[in-house]
Amino acid sequence: MSADCIFCKIVAGQIPSSKVYEDEHVFAFHDIGPQAPVHVLVIPKKHLASVSEMTGEDSVWLEHAFAAIRQIAKELGVSETGFRVITNTGKDSGQVVNHLHFHVLGGRTLGPLA
Numbered sequence: 001m002s003a004d005c006i007f008c009k010i011v012a013g014q015i016p017s018s019k020v021y022e023d024e025h026v027f028a029f030h031d032i033g034p035q036a037p038v039h040v041l042v043i044p045k046k047h048l049a050s051v052s053e054m055t056g057e058d059s060v061w062l063e064h065a066f067a068a069i070r071q072i073a074k075e076l077g078v079s080e081t082g083f084r085v086i087t088n089t090g091k092d093s094g095q096v097v098n099h100l101h102f103h104v105l106g107g108r109t110l111g112p113l114a
Helices: 006-011 056-075
Strands: 019-022 026-030 038-044 083-086 102-106
Touching (some): 006 038, 019 056, 026 056, 038 056, 056 102
Antiparallel strands (some): 019 026, 038 102, 083 102
């Protein structure tokens, strides 16, 4: 856990969130500024700033993350119609919180990425 990371504080229960999913490796919650009717963030409980910090040991987290994404999409009704999974790495990509996270977006037609 990183003491100054907002996502680490959410995982620790120090900051409230609208939890959607949790297991021993992954925590998922509704984004507070949704960009689509369904907008969930899926994060590792282990603090990793971005994809750039991942190692082979983090493959277990990825397995759990994508299992969670599939379950969340199904439970929130977007698995059949489609959804988008995005992660940003570094400031030029638009990463705002320096804790690795996946955005799961759906519930409407999403335009192509520029």
